[in-house]
Amino acid sequence: MANLEEIIAAAAKVFRTKGYHAATVQDIADAVGILKGSLYHHFKSKEDLLYLIVKEPIARIYATMADIVASESPPAEKLRRAILAHLEAFDQHYPHLFVALRERDEMKRRFREQFKLSPTQYERCWQQIVREGIKSGDFRPDLDVHVVSYGLLGMLNWLHTWYDPRGRLSVREIADQFSALALAGLARGPRRTRPG
Amino acid sequence: MANLEEIIAAAAKVFRTKGYHAATVQDIADAVGILKGSLYHHFKSKEDLLYLIVKEPIARIYATMADIVASESPPAEKLRRAILAHLEAFDQHYPHLFVALRERDEMKRRFREQFKLSPTQYERCWQQIVREGIKSGDFRPDLDVHVVSYGLLGMLNWLHTWYDPRGRLSVREIADQFSALALAGLARGPRRTRPG
Numbered sequence: 001m002a003n004l005e006e007i008i009a010a011a012a013k014v015f016r017t018k019g020y021h022a023a024t025v026q027d028i029a030d031a032v033g034i035l036k037g038s039l040y041h042h043f044k045s046k047e048d049l050l051y052l053i054v055k056e057p058i059a060r061i062y063a064t065m066a067d068i069v070a071s072e073s074p075p076a077e078k079l080r081r082a083i084l085a086h087l088e089a090f091d092q093h094y095p096h097l098f099v100a101l102r103e104r105d106e107m108k109r110r111f112r113e114q115f116k117l118s119p120t121q122y123e124r125c126w127q128q129i130v131r132e133g134i135k136s137g138d139f140r141p142d143l144d145v146h147v148v149s150y151g152l153l154g155m156l157n158w159l160h161t162w163y164d165p166r167g168r169l170s171v172r173e174i175a176d177q178f179s180a181l182a183l184a185g186l187a188r189g190p191r192r193t194r195p196g
Numbered sequence: 197m198a199n200l201e202e203i204i205a206a207a208a209k210v211f212r213t214k215g216y217h218a219a220t221v222q223d224i225a226d227a228v229g230i231l232k233g234s235l236y237h238h239f240k241s242k243e244d245l246l247y248l249i250v251k252e253p254i255a256r257i258y259a260t261m262a263d264i265v266a267s268e269s270p271p272a273e274k275l276r277r278a279i280l281a282h283l284e285a286f287d288q289h290y291p292h293l294f295v296a297l298r299e300r301d302e303m304k305r306r307f308r309e310q311f312k313l314s315p316t317q318y319e320r321c322w323q324q325i326v327r328e329g330i331k332s333g334d335f336r337p338d339l340d341v342h343v344v345s346y347g348l349l350g351m352l353n354w355l356h357t358w359y360d361p362r363g364r365l366s367v368r369e370i371a372d373q374f375s376a377l378a379l380a381g382l383a384r385g386p387r388r389t390r391p392g
Contacts, residue, residue, distance in 0.1 A: 151377060182377075
């Protein structure tokens with residue numbers, strides 16, 4: 001008797017390796033080791049299952065991000081925490097969130113309907129952090145808030161094409177590298193060299 | 197009478213808006229305005245057509261990148277040129293390269309077979325630029341070459357989720373922003389502030 005969590009974990013792996021479109025419900029039944037008919041007690045369609053896979057990890061990272069943005073930390077610290085939280089979620093929910101990224105188009109409508117925070121609002125959290133940093137004088141004012149935010153998200157989300165949970169570096173190490181790169185890139189340079 | 201170029205352009209648009217998996221050959225025939233049967237004079241299958249769409253733009257950006265890497269420019273200049281070339285290719289071949297990015301898994305095997313330069317070798321070009329910059333002392337030595345290279349590629353490739361050719365900023369402006377961010381992020385800081 002497989003429970004829903006086992007089914008979700010198996011389906012995430014199948015979607016990750018075969019791709020959502022190529023994978024069949026039969027593939028998932030085989031991976032779980034139960035009959036296809038029994039799977040339909042747990043979900044109605046492949047699309048339903050995709051939603052079940054991404055639902056919780058997405059809800060969690062959205063909630064974490066809302067907390068970070070609302071916190072009292074200085075902007076550079078918020079950015080560092082956001083980068084780490086985003087990458088740690090990839091790792092904790094591997095490969096669920098990579099399936100979500102790969103199938104974003106598929107999920108867009110459903111995301112909008114089901115979550116309080118939409119992908120657009122998630123992007124706005126990053127924009128807000130960058131904007132706060134510019135306002136506080138920590139980040140350089142010459143860069144476009146939208147381009148920078150999309151750049152950062154791209155840097156992070158691209159992990160779905162190369163990250164290996166058994167790879168040489170942990171997500172924490174990767175997050176440190178990206179934070180170092182992003183914070184130096186955003187730093188308001190001249191300020192540092194002035195006395196006082 | 198539609199020629200191959202018109203068919204490729206129409207198919208790229210259909211794949212971009214509908215997604216490769218959801219799009220049918222009938223959709224493409226409708227977009228071109230010819231009978232489905234006539235389309236099969238030009239290609240054998242939907243996969244064939246996907247390959248035709250991405251073939252030339254990919255071959256060109258690979259060739260440009262090989263030139264940039266082999267050139268005598270200093271590493272920072274190479275990086276700036278690489279960022280601009282990568283983004284200009286997105287724009288010149290819109291939406292062909294975005295279809296390629298979205299369907300990378302689909303194309304991987306075929307890429308390997310048909311191009312002299314594989315996606316992995318393209319990634320190595322970026323790694324080489326970063327490595328040269330570290331060696332020359334222009335880029336900071338504390339960051340991992342692979343993580344930085346993937347970070348840069350992610351920053352650029354993520355455009356496929358947000359870039360609008362009729363948008364507020366041109367690719368050149370976006371490239372300038374990303375270059376400024378990347379070069380400041382990679383710059384070997386202390387050097388700048390030392391006299392001489």
